[in-house]
Amino acid sequence: MRSPKDFFAPLALGAPAPVREIPVTPSRMIHFFDPGNEKMAAKVPDIAKKVDVLLGNLEDAVRADRKEAARAGLVAIAKANDFGKTQLWTRVNSLDSPWVLDDLITLVTEIGDKLDVIMVPKVEGAQDIHYVDRLLAQLEARAGLTKPLLVHAILETASGVANVEEIAGASPRMQGISLGPADLAASRRMKTTRVGGGHPGYLVRTDPTGDDLNEGRTTYQQDLWHYTVARMVDACAMHGILPYYGPFGDIRDVVACEDQFRNAFLLGCVGAWSLHPVQIDIAKKVFSPSPSDVAWARRVIAEMGDGTGAVMIDGKMQDDASVKQCRVVAELADALAA
Ligand code: GLV
Numbered sequence: 001m002r003s004p005k006d007f008f009a010p011l012a013l014g015a016p017a018p019v020r021e022i023p024v025t026p027s028r029m030i031h032f033f034d035p036g037n038e039k040m041a042a043k044v045p046d047i048a049k050k051v052d053v054l055l056g057n058l059e060d061a062v063r064a065d066r067k068e069a070a071r072a073g074l075v076a077i078a079k080a081n082d083f084g085k086t087q088l089w090t091r092v093n094s095l096d097s098p099w100v101l102d103d104l105i106t107l108v109t110e111i112g113d114k115l116d117v118i119m120v121p122k123v124e125g126a127q128d129i130h131y132v133d134r135l136l137a138q139l140e141a142r143a144g145l146t147k148p149l150l151v152h153a154i155l156e157t158a159s160g161v162a163n164v165e166e167i168a169g170a171s172p173r174m175q176g177i178s179l180g181p182a183d184l185a186a187s188r189r190m191k192t193t194r195v196g197g198g199h200p201g202y203l204v205r206t207d208p209t210g211d212d213l214n215e216g217r218t219t220y221q222q223d224l225w226h227y228t229v230a231r232m233v234d235a236c237a238m239h240g241i242l243p244y245y246g247p248f249g250d251i252r253d254v255v256a257c258e259d260q261f262r263n264a265f266l267l268g269c270v271g272a273w274s275l276h277p278v279q280i281d282i283a284k285k286v287f288s289p290s291p292s293d294v295a296w297a298r299r300v301i302a303e304m305g306d307g308t309g310a311v312m313i314d315g316k317m318q319d320d321a322s323v324k325q326c327r328v329v330a331e332l333a334d335a336l337a338a
């Protein structure tokens with residue numbers, strides 16, 4: 001089992017790469033932009049100041065006849081800008097597409113020193129990560145790169161979900177996994193037409209309050225993504241990599257977006273995608289622990305001393321396990337403040 005503190009294996013070709021830790025730098029929002037869209041690209045330097053991760057998207061949402069323009073646009077943007085602490089990621093085309101080979105060759109060769117993470121869509125199993133891993137090792141060695149690129153998989157096929165544990169542990173390059181609810185819904189033949197979020201038809205109904213089956217009943221909408229997010233979080237935690245919620249497509253519905261992101265945060269995700277500037281602030285708010293939660297966590301840690309035994313704080317029992325939970329919250333707050 002690996003943890004984020006583990007180190008990289010040497011590259012397959014050329015001199016061994018220097019060891020490097022998986023970055024645990026904040027990645028509360030992975031902000032998507034189309035590098036071939038000039039209007040959007042012009043806003044990138046300003047947006048970069050507001051986000052943890054900026055992602056140049058080459059895959060879905062970029063038309064087939066704009067793939068080359070998007071790739072070239074990303075190269076130009078990366079060469080022209082220094083984004084400081086903001087990470088630069090890309091989402092390449094899927095491994096069954098005619099574009100991905102050129103995506104990888106061009107990006108690693110031209111801007112491999114500027115990119116932090118390559119997001120790989122529609123990952124079906126460990127074999128897809130092994131393929132990308134070997135290709136990256138060859139391209140990095142040829143380009144003389146000393147910083148290995150990390151890989152992020154999108155969980156968006158039924159086969160990917162079935163193999164999520166092996167995907168998470170497939171390479172020391174694995175940085176994290178995002179849920180891809182739109183493709184996953186199609187792959188599973190779910191009967192939804194939305195990009196992420198809930199559905200009013202997916203609900204439970206309370207029992208009737210009296211004899212009349214139609215009286216006094218309430219419905220509660222359920223989270224369509226609970227099972228997959230929970231499974232993804234376990235796979236990521238087991239292999240020491242980071243889980244993310246993916247896209248929330250109804251940009252106007254900021255309330256449901258916040259709820260969906262918060263469900264993911266509470267289950268263990270560290271961030272989500274932002275598809276529009278309005279979602280940047282939602283993700284920042286949701287994926288940063290609240291000041292009251294942090295204060296409570298620090299109080300429990302302080303009162304638990306060496307972290308063993310049990311104490312009562314405001315009528316609530318705390319012990320070795322609850323202090324571990326509090327450390328998760330306090331460590332996240334420290335990492336975000338650093
Ligand atoms: C994202 O790529 C999705 O399919 O939801």
Ligand code: MG
Nearest residue numbers: 060156180183
């Ligand atoms: Mg997708």
